[in-house]
Amino acid sequence: MTEVKKAIITAVCMALCVVLPLAFHAVPNAGSIYLPMHIPVLLCGLICGWGYGLACGIVGPLLSSLFTGMPPAAVLPAMVIELAVYGVIAGLGMLLIRTKKVSADLYISLVLAMLTGRVVAGATRALIFAVGETTMATWATSYFITSLPGIVIQLILIPAIVIALERARLIPRRYPG
Amino acid sequence: MNRLPIGVYIPGASLLHRLDARAKLLSLIALVVALIYTGTAAGYGIMAALTAFLVFFAGLDLRTAFASVRRVVPFFLVIFLMNALFYDGGEALWSWWIFRPSTAGAIIGANVVLKLIFLMILFNILMSTTPPMKVTAALAALLQPLGYIGIPVNELALMISVAIQFIPTLMEETETIRKAQTARGAKFDSPRLRDKAQSIMPLVIPIFISAFRRADELATAMEARGYRGGKRRAARNTPLQGCDFAAMLVTTAICLVQIFAL
Amino acid sequence: MPITLERVSYTYAAGTAFETAALDSVSLSIAGGEFVGLVGHTGCGKSTLVQLMAGLLRPTSGKVLLDGKDINLKGYRREELREKVGLLFQFPECQLFETTVERDVAFGLKHLPLSAEEKAERVRWALERTGFSFEQIRHQSPLGLSGGERRRIAIAGVLATRPQILILDEPVASLDPMGRRDFMELISRLNREGTTIVIISHNADILGEYAHRVLVLEQGKLCIDAPVKEVFQDTERLKTYHLAVSQPRHIARLLQQKGLPFPQDIVRYGDLLTGIKALVEGGRER
Ligand SMILES: Nc1ncnc2c1ncn2[C@@H]1O[C@H](COP(=O)(O)OP(=O)(O)O)[C@@H](O)[C@H]1O
Numbered sequence: 216m217t218e219v220k221k222a223i224i225t226a227v228c229m230a231l232c233v234v235l236p237l238a239f240h241a242v243p244n245a246g247s248i249y250l251p252m253h254i255p256v257l258l259c260g261l262i263c264g265w266g267y268g269l270a271c272g273i274v275g276p277l278l279s280s281l282f283t284g285m286p287p288a289a290v291l292p293a294m295v296i297e298l299a300v301y302g303v304i305a306g307l308g309m310l311l312i313r314t315k316k317v318s319a320d321l322y323i324s325l326v327l328a329m330l331t332g333r334v335v336a337g338a339t340r341a342l343i344f345a346v347g348e349t350t351m352a353t354w355a356t357s358y359f360i361t362s363l364p365g366i367v368i369q370l371i372l373i374p375a376i377v378i379a380l381e382r383a384r385l386i387p388r389r390y391p392g
Numbered sequence: 393m394n395r396l397p398i399g400v401y402i403p404g405a406s407l408l409h410r411l412d413a414r415a416k417l418l419s420l421i422a423l424v425v426a427l428i429y430t431g432t433a434a435g436y437g438i439m440a441a442l443t444a445f446l447v448f449f450a451g452l453d454l455r456t457a458f459a460s461v462r463r464v465v466p467f468f469l470v471i472f473l474m475n476a477l478f479y480d481g482g483e484a485l486w487s488w489w490i491f492r493p494s495t496a497g498a499i500i501g502a503n504v505v506l507k508l509i510f511l512m513i514l515f516n517i518l519m520s521t522t523p524p525m526k527v528t529a530a531l532a533a534l535l536q537p538l539g540y541i542g543i544p545v546n547e548l549a550l551m552i553s554v555a556i557q558f559i560p561t562l563m564e565e566t567e568t569i570r571k572a573q574t575a576r577g578a579k580f581d582s583p584r585l586r587d588k589a590q591s592i593m594p595l596v597i598p599i600f601i602s603a604f605r606r607a608d609e610l611a612t613a614m615e616a617r618g619y620r621g622g623k624r625r626a627a628r629n630t631p632l633q634g635c636d637f638a639a640m641l642v643t644t645a646i647c648l649v650q651i652f653a654l
Numbered sequence: 655m656p657i658t659l660e661r662v663s664y665t666y667a668a669g670t671a672f673e674t675a676a677l678d679s680v681s682l683s684i685a686g687g688e689f690v691g692l693v694g695h696t697g698c699g700k701s702t703l704v705q706l707m708a709g710l711l712r713p714t715s716g717k718v719l720l721d722g723k724d725i726n727l728k729g730y731r732r733e734e735l736r737e738k739v740g741l742l743f744q745f746p747e748c749q750l751f752e753t754t755v756e757r758d759v760a761f762g763l764k765h766l767p768l769s770a771e772e773k774a775e776r777v778r779w780a781l782e783r784t785g786f787s788f789e790q791i792r793h794q795s796p797l798g799l800s801g802g803e804r805r806r807i808a809i810a811g812v813l814a815t816r817p818q819i820l821i822l823d824e825p826v827a828s829l830d831p832m833g834r835r836d837f838m839e840l841i842s843r844l845n846r847e848g849t850t851i852v853i854i855s856h857n858a859d860i861l862g863e864y865a866h867r868v869l870v871l872e873q874g875k876l877c878i879d880a881p882v883k884e885v886f887q888d889t890e891r892l893k894t895y896h897l898a899v900s901q902p903r904h905i906a907r908l909l910q911q912k913g914l915p916f917p918q919d920i921v922r923y924g925d926l927l928t929g930i931k932a933l934v935e936g937g938r939e940r
């Protein structure tokens with residue numbers, strides 16, 4: 216893919232960071248469970264690489280906050296850091312992992328990104344809010360249990376989207392032939 | 393654009409509306425720094441007075457100013473309780489299992505929450521008096537120096553402006569796709585979790601396909617017109633006015649007072 | 655299965671600064687088996703009207719009755735509505751998402767009380783109706799097909815549910831003339847087999863050729879509701895709504911102005927041809 220195309224795809228993913236959470240409002244109280252904003256950021260990283268993933272992870276939530284007021288300013292910094300890590304790690308994963316099977320590459324990169332992002336987010340939250348001890352228990356609850364449906368949905372949905380885009384010939388095949 | 397019933401921007405002609413977006417952004421940054429260093433009753437008094445003054449001058453009513461705060465009350469409660477119950481410095485009032493509430497923890501928690509509330513109101517004042525486009529343009533202008541350390545600021549500005557153009561189109565398209573799939577029997581409004589989960593694929597996959605198709609068309613058109621990325625002339629900015637400098641001066645002064653005097 | 659609208663109004667984003675009144679007290683009734691054309695300027699509320707008929711929007715005021723039952727009442731079974739009323743959106747190719755064509759066409763059948771064999775049979779029928787060879791296409795990905803093919807797959811997806819009322823929102827707008835004719839032949843055949851058709855189209859020829867009745871919307875108000883022959887007779891009135899008559903009607907009118915005795919109710923090419931033949935024969939006899 217050319218750099219122009221990657222840049223425009225990244226722009227579209229940034230826009231989706233604003234639009235998808237609104238779309239999910241059609242599905243009542245889905246926002247906090249399904250984590251819709253993670254999807255375009257992870258995808259952008261997977262498809263365009265870590266630099267673009269980083270840009271999308273930073274700009275996406277900012278735009279959403281600007282246009283819709285969500286996420287609110289108070290949670291914005293933590294969210295930007297978390298999403299930026301998702302974008303970067305997803306891109307690095309796809310750069311470094313080549314198993315000759317698209318779905319394997321995708322799953323490994325995704326899981327890596329989702330884990331790292333949550334660890335980093337937990338760490339920043341513990342440091343920024345200077346809580347004496349953000350216990351492992353509270354961290355695990357907020358990042359894994361509450362959002363479990365979201366994690367499952369993302370693991371199913373994101374590879375499905377990448378494969379659909381390949382089939383629609385909107386992104387090049389990773390392993391042609 | 394006028395179809396979007398979203399966003400917090402409220403058109404108006406107040407003094408704050410007329411300030412340059414870059415000046416407002418820099419002032420906000422100064423005030424955020426000030427807020428970080430606020431710790432005394434006098435400090436909070438200054439911030440409260442200033443915030444009240446700004447809300448008044450922006451022509452906002454207090455309800456609008458607090459609207460966004462109300463939505464995150466549960467989040468604030470969690471932050472407060474986490475600090476109040478788990479802080480391990482200070483003297484514990486009592487202790488049971490992992491809980492050890494302390495006055496020191498409660499004070500820290502109250503401080504954090506108070507600062508976050510001020511932060512949100514200040515941010516909201518900026519957003520309700522400045523159109524989103526101007527905010528992003530100002531951001532791009534302020535980030536220009538980052539170009540010297542290798543960050544592709546111009547590309548970033550291009551991506552952001554393209555993203556903003558795409559938002560209304562994609563919103564309409566999303567709405568159409570949602571309706572089309574409903575007509576085909578998808579159950580978005582069903583209370584059953586299974587129906588909800590099953591309705592996500594038919595919604596999200598077409599959204600991405602449409603979005604990427606649009607991206608593909610635009611990228612092809614740009615390449616056909618010879619765009620190769622790289623140098624793009626930055627948008628010409630209007631010069632700052634006296635009142636812009638005044639705003640930045642006042643906020644910087646408050647920032648310095650909070651850091652050194654209080 | 656008649657569908658009736660009683661003084662239906664609809665306002666988008668009611669109560670906000672972005673409020674738009676899209677429909678204003680529209681009343682109409684469409685009987686089973688009719689072929690109705692819906693026309694009007696862009697933004698006059700056509701799409702809004704058909705989405706209200708399909709129960710995708712709830713009227714701000716007024717009632718939508720399907721077979722005498724109010725579809726927006728609490729106890730109404732939405733599944734029944736989905737089963738009986740099919741709506742094909744403009745650019746329906748955007749709604750495909752499944753891994754195979756067969757699964758995508760079957761999507762709308764998921765909630766219908768049918769056996770697996772019946773469902774499979776309907777998918778086959780719908781795909782063959784839209785001009786595909788079922789065995790060849792069933793396992794392909796719908797996303798990799800051409801634009802025209804994807805549109806036909808989407809149409810098959812709506813047909814498979816065998817709606818008794820089929821609503822089409824500008825279905826031929828971006829088709830080439832051949833695709834347009836094939837598509838309209840398919841719709842016309844469904845209508846002859848008993849399906850009620852409601853079609854939004856700017857194409858006067860299509861309305862003249864296929865529709866029995868024409869509804870004209872103007873700024874959210876229903877201003878004409880009459881048989882197509884009647885509507886196309888009043889060229890001047892149509893002009894005030896920025897609408898044109900069909901080509902055959904236009905030609906017939908020009909010939910009339912030249913003093914040739916033509917009947918007033920010519921709207922189709924077939925009628926025009928009959929009229930010309932009659933003239934020629936009349937001339938010969940003289
Ligand atoms: N989702 C929406 N939000 C706000 N206004 C809308 C929306 N959809 C349509 N409208 C407005 O409602 C009016 C009727 O639109 P529509 O029914 O799409 O007209 P048509 O299909 O005849 O072109 C227009 O003024 C349009 O701008």
Ligand SMILES: [Mg+2]
Pocket residue numbers: 700701702823
């Ligand atoms: Mg329309």
